[in-house]
Amino acid sequence: MLTLPPFQYHRPTSVAEAVALLGEHGGKAKLIAGGTDLVPNMKHRLHTPEHVIGLRDVAELHRVGSRDGALTIGAMVTLADLARDERVSAIFPSLTKAASQIAGPQLREMGTVGGNLALDTRCVYYNQTYFWRKALGYCLKKDGTVCHVVKGGQKCVAAASNDTAPVLIALGATVRLVSPRGAREVPLDQFYVADGVKNTVLEPDELLTEVRVLLPQGRLVNGYQKLRIRASIDYPSLTVAVAAWLEKDGSAQWIRMVLSALGSRPHPVKRIEHLFGKPIDAAAIEELGQAAFKQCHPLTNINVDPGWRRQMIPVFVRRAWAQALAIRS
Amino acid sequence: MARPSKQLVRLDVNQDVHDVAVEPRTTLLEAIRYALRLTGSKQGCDKGDCGACTVLVDGRPVLSCISLAVEGQGRKITTIEGLADGNHAHPVQDAFDVCGALQCGFCQSGMMLSAAALLEQNPRPSRDAIKEALSGNLCRCTGYTQILDAVEVASGQRDVPERDERPTTVRR
Ligand SMILES: Cc1cc2nc3c(=O)[nH]c(=O)nc-3n(C[C@H](O)[C@H](O)[C@H](O)COP(=O)(O)OP(=O)(O)OC[C@H]3O[C@@H](n4cnc5c(N)ncnc54)[C@H](O)[C@@H]3O)c2cc1C
Ligand code: SF4
Numbered sequence: 297m298l299t300l301p302p303f304q305y306h307r308p309t310s311v312a313e314a315v316a317l318l319g320e321h322g323g324k325a326k327l328i329a330g331g332t333d334l335v336p337n338m339k340h341r342l343h344t345p346e347h348v349i350g351l352r353d354v355a356e357l358h359r360v361g362s363r364d365g366a367l368t369i370g371a372m373v374t375l376a377d378l379a380r381d382e383r384v385s386a387i388f389p390s391l392t393k394a395a396s397q398i399a400g401p402q403l404r405e406m407g408t409v410g411g412n413l414a415l416d417t418r419c420v421y422y423n424q425t426y427f428w429r430k431a432l433g434y435c436l437k438k439d440g441t442v443c444h445v446v447k448g449g450q451k452c453v454a455a456a457s458n459d460t461a462p463v464l465i466a467l468g469a470t471v472r473l474v475s476p477r478g479a480r481e482v483p484l485d486q487f488y489v490a491d492g493v494k495n496t497v498l499e500p501d502e503l504l505t506e507v508r509v510l511l512p513q514g515r516l517v518n519g520y521q522k523l524r525i526r527a528s529i530d531y532p533s534l535t536v537a538v539a540a541w542l543e544k545d546g547s548a549q550w551i552r553m554v555l556s557a558l559g560s561r562p563h564p565v566k567r568i569e570h571l572f573g574k575p576i577d578a579a580a581i582e583e584l585g586q587a588a589f590k591q592c593h594p595l596t597n598i599n600v601d602p603g604w605r606r607q608m609i610p611v612f613v614r615r616a617w618a619q620a621l622a623i624r625s
Numbered sequence: 626m627a628r629p630s631k632q633l634v635r636l637d638v639n640q641d642v643h644d645v646a647v648e649p650r651t652t653l654l655e656a657i658r659y660a661l662r663l664t665g666s667k668q669g670c671d672k673g674d675c676g677a678c679t680v681l682v683d684g685r686p687v688l689s690c691i692s693l694a695v696e697g698q699g700r701k702i703t704t705i706e707g708l709a710d711g712n713h714a715h716p717v718q719d720a721f722d723v724c725g726a727l728q729c730g731f732c733q734s735g736m737m738l739s740a741a742a743l744l745e746q747n748p749r750p751s752r753d754a755i756k757e758a759l760s761g762n763l764c765r766c767t768g769y770t771q772i773l774d775a776v777e778v779a780s781g782q783r784d785v786p787e788r789d790e791r792p793t794t795v796r797r
Contacts, residue, residue: 302629302650305695352696399761401739401757406692529763
C-alpha cells in the first residue's frame with residue numbers, strides 16, 4: 297500500500313481562477329491534470345505540495361480546435377482523445393502514433409497533453425519509494441548531494457521521458473503559458489532546459505493552457521519511433537521523431553529530427569543543414585542516422601542497457617524516416 | 626502541515642449514490658475498498674503499473690489507485706460488483722468462467738472491466754484490438770491465452786470450449 301501525503305484540494309472552473317490560486321500558493325502548490333505522473337510521485341514522496349489544484353473542471357482547457365492557421369490542443373485533452381482525433385492523424389500521424397503508444401490504455405484515458413509536456417524527468421534512482429531512496433542515499437534531484445548515474449556529476453541527468461515532446465518539437469509547436477503576470481508563447485524547443493532536476497522553464501505559478509502547431513500548407517512528412525522493453529505500459533528507452541517539408545521536386549526545404557528519453561531534455565539533432573534542398577534518399581537517411589548516433593549518448597539513468605539503446609539510434613532513425621516517407625505516398 | 630479535514634463527496638458507484646467522508650489524499654480505490662467495502666477492485670502495485678484497480682469512470686477504464694476520490698464526484702463509476710445486470714452475469718463474466726480465463730483471480734476484475742469497456746465501443750474486436758485493450762492489465766499466472774479467447778467468446782466470435790470435467794490432478 298502506498299499512501300499519499302496530506303494536501304488541500306482546490307477545484308477551479310476557469311483558467312483565471314486556476315492562475316489566481318497559483319498566484320496565492322505558488323511554490324507550495326502543484327497542478328493536477330490526469331494525475332498519472334503526479335500521484336505516483338507523491339506516493340513516493342518525491343513531491344509533497346501543500347495545495348493541489350485540479351484542472352478537470354476548467355472546460356476551456358479540454359478543446360481541440362484550429363485558430364490562425366494552427367491546430368490548438370488544450371492542455372486537458374486526454375492522450376486517448378488525442379490518439380483518436382482524425383483531424384490530427386490526417387496531418388500529424390507522428391503525433392497520433394506518439395499519443396497512442398504512451399503507457400497503457402487506462403493511463404491514456406487519464407493522462408493529458410499538458411501533463412505529458414510537463415512530465416517530471418525520470419531516473420532509476422529517483423522513481424523509487426522513500427524507503428528505497430533513503431536506504432541507498434538520496435541524490436541531487438531530491439534531498440541529496442550526489443548523482444548515482446554520473447559519478448562526481450554536479451548536474452542531474454534524469455531522462456525526459458514524455459513521448460509527445462520530441463514529436464511536437466519536430467513539428468515546430470509552441471506552448472502558451474499563463475501566470476498572474478500575464479501570458480507568454482514559448483517555442484517548445486525552448487520550453488525544455490538541460491537540467492534533470494527541473495527540465496522546463498515553467499514557473500511555479502504558471503499554467504500551460506494549450507499547444508499550437510502550424511497547419512502545413514504544403515507537403516509535410518513526419519514519423520515517430522519508440523523503443524521500449526514491453527509494447528505497453530513501459531516508458532520509452534529511446535524515441536526518434538522526424539519531420540520534413542518536401543518541395544514539389546521531392547527535395548527537402550527543411551528537416552528536423554529530435555531524439556529523447558536519453559538525457560534531461562529532448563535533443564534536436566544538429567548540423568544537418570547540408571542535407572536541406574536535396575531529396576531524403578537512403579544516403580541522406582544513413583547520414584542522419586550517423587549524426588544522431590554521434591550526438592547522443594544514453595546513460596544508466598534508465599534500467600535498459602545504454603549500449604543497446606545507442607546501437608538502436610541509427611536503426612530507429614531509419615524506421616522513422618521509412619514511416620514518414622511511406623505515409624506520404 | 627495540519628491534516629486537512631475530511632470532506633463529503635458524493636460518489637455514484639454501480640448506480641448507488643453514496644456520500645463518503647474522505648480526505649483530499651484518499652484515492653478512489655481506497656474510498657471504494659475501505660469506505661464502501663467493495664473489495665472486488667484490487668490493490669496491486671498501487672502506483673499505476675498493473676491494472677488490478679481498473680474501474681470504469683463514465684464508461685472508460687481508469688486506474689483508481691492513482692485517482693483522487695474527490696475527483697470522482699459527478700461521474701459514473703462502475704466496479705466489478707456492478708458489471709452483472711442483476712442476477713445475469715455480463716457476457717464477459719460468463720466467458721471468463723467457461724474459458725477458465727483465470728487462476729489466482731487477482732487481475733480478473735480489472736481484466737473484465739477493460740474487456741467490457743472494449744466491447745461497448747467495438748462489439749466484434751479483432752484479436753489485436755483485444756490485446757491492445759487489455760495491454761494495461763498484467764496477469765502473472767495465465768499467459769493471457771485463455772483471457773484473449775474469453776473476450777472472443779464474449780463477443781460471439783469463438784465457440785464456447787467444451788468443459789473438461791476430469792479433475793485437474795489426473796489430467797495428462
Ligand atoms: C505505468 C506508467 C507508464 C507510463 N508510461 C509513459 C510513457 O510511455 N510515455 C509518457 O510520455 N508518459 C508515460 N507515463 C506518464 C504519464 O501517464 C503521461 O506522461 C501523462 O501524459 C501525464 O499526464 P497527466 O495529465 O496524468 O499529468 P499529471 O500527473 O496530472 O501532471 C504531471 C506534471 O505536470 C504538471 N502539469 C499538469 N498539467 C499542467 C498544466 N496544464 N500546466 C502546467 N503544469 C501542468 C503537474 O503539476 C505535474 O507536475 C506513464 C505513467 C505510468 C504510471
Ligand atoms: S540522474 Fe543522478 S541526480 Fe538525477 S535523479 Fe538520477 S541519480 Fe539522481
